[in-house]
Amino acid sequence: MLVSERIGQFFLEGEAGRDRLEYTEYGAGDAWVVLVHGQLMPRRMHQPLARALAAEGLHVVTLDLLGHGRSDRPEDPLVYSMTAFGEQVVALLDHLGADQAVVGGTSLGANVSLEVAAxxxxxxxxxLVEMPVLDNAVEAGILAFAPLLFAARFLPVTVHALRWATRPVPRGLVPFWAGIALDTCDQRPGAMAATVHGIFFGRVAPSARQRRAITAPALVVGHPADPIHPAADAAMLADELPDARFVQATSILEWRARPERLDREAADFALECWGTRAGQRRTVG
Incomplete structure (x- = not known):
């Protein structure tokens, strides 16, 4: 089923000036869903899911957070934090005139969704939370992103070189996820360092006490054998949230390579949120 797709933008006024954020809308109507990307990745990573959800009658919006994708990329670490990202999602809802939305995302986007709920x-x-980064992922997250911060701060030529090498590759000639990887390599050293610094030296997610106070229904997706996004964090979150259901993917690749099952879970959940809510917890293996 074909759905309409529209690119939009809005502006945030802050102490450092005016920042532009870009988003894409899929479908129409009042049953809003907002999807937020992973760290350093573009909003286009959620294009397949957004199209699948819009085909079910949902009005889906994917957003490039500040410092990502086609949104502005200031080089001040003070403008980047999980709370600031959550506020950007709320500002998007205000801009769209959406009173409420199902808010979800992957990795960074999962934590931003929790921040919005807080x-x-x-x-x-x-x-709609995939791969949250919580207590069990701190060490692996530091090991994964500290080298990126070091390279951006002290070896910026490496970031420039990767960008120059990958930008000329036509995205239409490579598989979709290869194109997302190429887009993720399109970084600017100053903005990249500021983004990673701002995230890791602030709070990564709402506290356990704040998470337990979130009453919105939740679908939490986790997968095994992923040290940065351990399934234990996803399972823990599903236990903490009062109205959550936990879905275990077969691996981190399932939603990328064979998305049908998880797309169906996500669509059923979002439609349920906008129709009849089911308070009963269930686990899907």
Missing amino acids: IAPERVRGL
């Missing part, structure tokens, strides 16, 4: 619970119809 700072603006009245705007969250439901949470």
